[in-house]
Amino acid sequence: MPRRKSETAAAARGRPRAYDAEAALKQATETFWRTGYSGTPLDKIAAATGMSPPSLYAAFGNKHALYLEALARYWEMTQAATREALAGDRPLAEALMLAYEAAMSFYFSRKGSARGCFVIGTAVAEAVEDAEIRKSVAGGLRMLDADFEARLRTARERGELKQDADPAALAVLASATMHTIAIRARAGARLPELREIARKATSVICGCPVEAD
Amino acid sequence: MPRRKSETAAAARGRPRAYDAEAALKQATETFWRTGYSGTPLDKIAAATGMSPPSLYAAFGNKHALYLEALARYWEMTQAATREALAGDRPLAEALMLAYEAAMSFYFSRKGSARGCFVIGTAVAEAVEDAEIRKSVAGGLRMLDADFEARLRTARERGELKQDADPAALAVLASATMHTIAIRARAGARLPELREIARKATSVICGCPVEAD
DNA sequence: TTATATTTATAGCAATCGTTATAAAAAACA
């Protein structure tokens, strides 16, 4: 069972590959995103990527492996965006709002239609019965928790929070705010409503009013 | 297309029904809960309820209608449990913790295995493409938001919160805490961890430490 | 009894599921 061949090979021997695995993975992700893992037949993936089923299997193994790869990529994107938002010398409230804005920019597609969070919308459903998906979800949640907590700990050191503030407790709420936004986006909430939720949550977490952008 | 027949009929005419529609709905809910809507074939529902497919269709219409009914019942249970927790003269922190405890008692089955929230775990996945499910999810979320906000407004009136506290903002966090617990339960988090999350969140929302139970 | 009404169990429908066998197509190597 050969998986994807070396991608950096200079000159392969046989018929050249007609697809771009990277682009195909993105298209597959978009498709799973809308209709979920169980709800997405493989021929929809084939149609979306323009790949034939055999090529799909040669490139990614099977449906499950393809989904796991999409999920892993999504977590990478999420963590990168979150860390970038929380990094630097921005004030705490600004950093949190930036993290939520980054997430929301994922939750609404180019066309503006809401699809919510890929993890909350597709992976969480499978997590109970699928140990690999569950592990990925749990790990991703832990990463986000840790990033928020680190930023809040820094905030207390910098004097942005009162000295008796509990960074771990505030991190729970920072994560929870991300999660509630993710859920609501999938349930059809509009962007302004979500922004308002982010603003209110941030103001409580930071202990200071956050002006509307 | 006849749906369920009059349930209170004194003496029906033909062969007596061999199933209890109420019990069957519960069994169906349990099954959907684990494997989701798209991931649960109808014959698993048939096996779980002990009903034959034709009886299932006579009683509930079709798979989609059966799921919608299960979802509606779940929301009723959730709201009833939440309102009972938030009602009465309990201190705010106690009321919130009771609401979270009630939710968590749903998220762990009798056998102790985690299955998380029925809505977050199964309905949210379908909500993007299914307008009826989306409507139910959005409505349920609004109900919970309203119940939390009402309780927090009362808390401020009672002097449990500072006069400049923002009940709407705190309600966002109270709902968000429920949501993050629901997600984490589905991702395999254990009960003590979730209790600690509820405790930390409640302490920030109420502005006072909440002792471990 | 017989007729009527309703539910049951069995079996099967066409459609779709994830996956793969097969062979033609397109490249490098000899």
Add this chain to the structure above:
DNA sequence: TGTTTTTTATAACGATTGCTATAAATATAA
């Protein structure tokens, strides 16, 4: 030019999908 290697497209595999036609089973009513 062939030979070899890899990917392609087509088609199909058995299993499963949501759903239903059919007829036997079981009740009341005449």
